[in-house]
Every structure is written in C-alpha cells, then in structure tokens.
Amino acid sequence: MIELLERPQIVTVPLQVQRKAQDAYGRFMTYLRISLTDRCNFRCVYCMPATGMKFQPRDEHLTDEELLRVVHLCTKIGFRKLRLTGGEPTVRPHLVELVRAMKALPGVDEISMTTNGLLLGRMAHDLREAGLDRINVSIDTLDPEKFRQITRGGRLDLVLEGIEAAAASGMSPIKLNAVVVRGQSDKEVVDLATLTLTRDWEVRFLEIMPMEGVGIVYDEGLVTTEETKAELEHHFGPLIPVETGPSDPARLWQIKGAKGKIGFISPISQPFCASCNRVRLTADGKLRLCLLRADEIDFREHLRAGITDEQLEDMLLAGIWRKPWGHGVAEGDRHTVRGMSQIGG
Numbered sequence: 648m649i650e651l652l653e654r655p656q657i658v659t660v661p662l663q664v665q666r667k668a669q670d671a672y673g674r675f676m677t678y679l680r681i682s683l684t685d686r687c688n689f690r691c692v693y694c695m696p697a698t699g700m701k702f703q704p705r706d707e708h709l710t711d712e713e714l715l716r717v718v719h720l721c722t723k724i725g726f727r728k729l730r731l732t733g734g735e736p737t738v739r740p741h742l743v744e745l746v747r748a749m750k751a752l753p754g755v756d757e758i759s760m761t762t763n764g765l766l767l768g769r770m771a772h773d774l775r776e777a778g779l780d781r782i783n784v785s786i787d788t789l790d791p792e793k794f795r796q797i798t799r800g801g802r803l804d805l806v807l808e809g810i811e812a813a814a815a816s817g818m819s820p821i822k823l824n825a826v827v828v829r830g831q832s833d834k835e836v837v838d839l840a841t842l843t844l845t846r847d848w849e850v851r852f853l854e855i856m857p858m859e860g861v862g863i864v865y866d867e868g869l870v871t872t873e874e875t876k877a878e879l880e881h882h883f884g885p886l887i888p889v890e891t892g893p894s895d896p897a898r899l900w901q902i903k904g905a906k907g908k909i910g911f912i913s914p915i916s917q918p919f920c921a922s923c924n925r926v927r928l929t930a931d932g933k934l935r936l937c938l939l940r941a942d943e944i945d946f947r948e949h950l951r952a953g954i955t956d957e958q959l960e961d962m963l964l965a966g967i968w969r970k971p972w973g974h975g976v977a978e979g980d981r982h983t984v985r986g987m988s989q990i991g992g
C-alpha cells in the first residue's frame with residue numbers, strides 16, 4: 648500500500664528577518680547532503696544505466712574553495728549536519744582536507760559520509776582523524792558473485808575490509824544501506840539482517856526510487872518495506888520496534904536478542920516528506936531542493952561571477968523557501984531529470 652501525504656498550509660514568516668533556512672511549509676532545513684563528484688568506481692544497476700553515462704567535466708564541479716564557501720554560509724543559516732556523498736565521495740581529491748575544513752566550521756555538529764566502501768580500508772583512519780563522525784556503506788548482498796553483478800564489477804572482499812576499518816577507526820554507529828530490488832537483491836535481506844545478530848550495526852533496507860536512467864529497474868524491481876519486513880519476520884520471527892528520531896527517515900526494528908538494528912527507509916510506500924529537513928548541494932553547484940523533483944538553483948555561475956556572501960545567503964534562503972512539499976511519486980510525478988549519482992543520493 649502506498650500512502651498519500653496531506654499538504655499543510657503555507658506559513659508566512661518574514662524571511663529576511665528570520666535568516667534561518669525554513670521553507671514555506673514551516674520545515675527547517677538543518678541537514679545538507681553534499682555531492683563531491685558525479686563519478687563512481689561502481690556502476691550499480693539501480694543507480695546508473697548500463698550504457699550512456701556522461702560525467703561532468705571537472706571544471707563544472709565546485710572547487711574546494713567554492714564548496715567550502717557555500718557550506719559555510721549554510722551553517723550560518725542553520726545547517727548542523729553535513730553528509731558527503733556522490734557519485735563516490737572517496738574518489739574526490741583532497742577528501743581528508745575537505746572533511747577537516749568542514750568540521751572546523753562553526754555550527755557543524757556532525758559530518759557523515761555515504762560510500763560504497765571500496766577505498767575505506769585505506770582511508771578510514773585518516774577520515775576519522777580529520778573529523779568524520781559516521782559512515783553509511785552501501786552493500787546489497789554478502790555473496791561476492793551477486794555483488795559483482797549488482798555493482799557491475801565491484802569487489803565485496805574490499806568493501807567488507809573497508810567496513811571493518813571504519814568500525815576499527817571509531818566511526819559509530821556503522822550503518823549499512825541495501826536497496827532491495829526484485830530479482831536482484833530481494834533474496835539477500837536475510838543474510839544482511841543476520842549481521843545485526845552479532846554486530847552493533849544498523850542494516851537499513853531502502854525502497855528503490857525512480858531516478859533518471861533506471862526507470863525500468865524501478866518499474867520491475869520495487870519491493871515495498873512491507874514485503875521486506877514480511878520476509879525477515881518469516882525467517883526471524885516478529886521484529887521488535889525501536890524508537891526512532893523524528894527526522895530519521897529510517898523506521899527502526901530489532902531481531903529478538905540482536906546487538907544491532909534493522910532500519911526500513913520507505914520513500915515510496917510511506918513518504919517522510921512532512922518531516923524532511925534536508926536539501927542537497929550537487930557537485931556542479933546546484934542546490935537541489937527535493938531528491939525526486941527537478942527544482943534546482945544554480946550557485947556555480949553566481950560564485951564565479953563574484954556574488955557577495957550576503958547575496959549568496961539571500962539566494963540560499965529564498966531557494967529553500969520554495970522547497971516543494973513532497974516528491975509526488977504516489978500521484979504519478981516522475982521528474983527527477985538527473986540520476987542519483989548526478990544529484991548525490
């Protein structure tokens with residue numbers, strides 16, 4: 648079953664007086680997801696099409712200085728949590744220095760990263776030392792051959808090493824993300840959930856989203872949370888509910904006696920737009936207001952044309968004010984225009 652969201656009244660707060668990142672529906676934005684690159688060293692079937700991927704020229708990406716300037720202004724208007732993503736964030740040059748610089752910005756409470764984990768084995772220690780608090784590693788199966796198929800060539804052993812290196816470095820909690828796709832990874836959920844019996848990790852199952860370039864995979868592959876949960880309960884018995892923070896998109900559960908937790912992220916069957924507190928900054932300098940809607944505001948051109956900090960802050964505030972209410976997938980809207988790796992998942 649897919650839920651529809653009721654749209655609330657638009658609020659009227661005098662934007663220029665408040666100087667906080669708030670949208671017209673009264674939601675405060677405190678969480679910035681930053682794509683560091685559109686490039687990736689995997690080609691996951693639900694993320695990129697098999698052929699025809701075009702990557703942006705590097706001079707179209709924000710430089711480190713441009714990126715830090717925008718992030719700094721975001722912290723001034725209320726952003727507290729930063730997440731680095733991509734593409735694959737670990738292939739961005741100077742990643743450790745970027746983490747260190749972002750962590751030093753006033754007002755930043757937490758920096759996390761979503762990664763495929765391939766390069767974590769050699770980077771985890773330095774990233775932790777630079778101030779990276781947490782990681783989410785994307786992993787859809789514990790079967791090396793299936794992993795190779797889903798990622799189109801990825802090495803599971805190196806990813807598992809990367810996860811262990813992150814855990815050993817003190818990043819906590821370790822979260823593992825699996826996109827459940829019918830016929831690809833839907834039979835893997837029990838193996839992945841079994842990890843939580845002995846490890847204090849959070850294994851999170853995501854519903855696939857209809858991003859540009861993978862529409863057919865979505866049409867044929869959507870497995871709802873209800874189905875995944877039923878599969879897990881068939882194997883482990885009833886899951887026990889665990890309290891979840893109001894803006895955490897994951898609903899948490901636990902297998903009886905397990906050390907870790909199981910999360911379900913259900914953007915399609917149970918959209919969480921009403922509590923959305925996030926916007927995205929793409930590698931090419933666009934503020935993306937909703938993952939599943941094409942609305943974007945271009946900062947790169949303004950940054951390169953000499954915009955002042957005050958003008959930039961005004962643009963950020965005005966942009967966030969017009970964040971769309973919800974993604975509208977249940978109503979049939981599908982206008983992402985760009986793929987997940989080009990936006991920053």
Ligand code: SAM
Pocket residue numbers: 687693694732733734735736761762763783784785824825826853854855856857858861987988991992
């Ligand atoms: N390369 C990094 C990684 O693999 O985690 C970060 C970028 S990746 C685009 C971020 C997250 O988006 C991953 O957890 C991935 O599984 C998820 N993702 C990609 N395409 C998706 C889709 N169509 N629906 C749902 N999640 C998707």
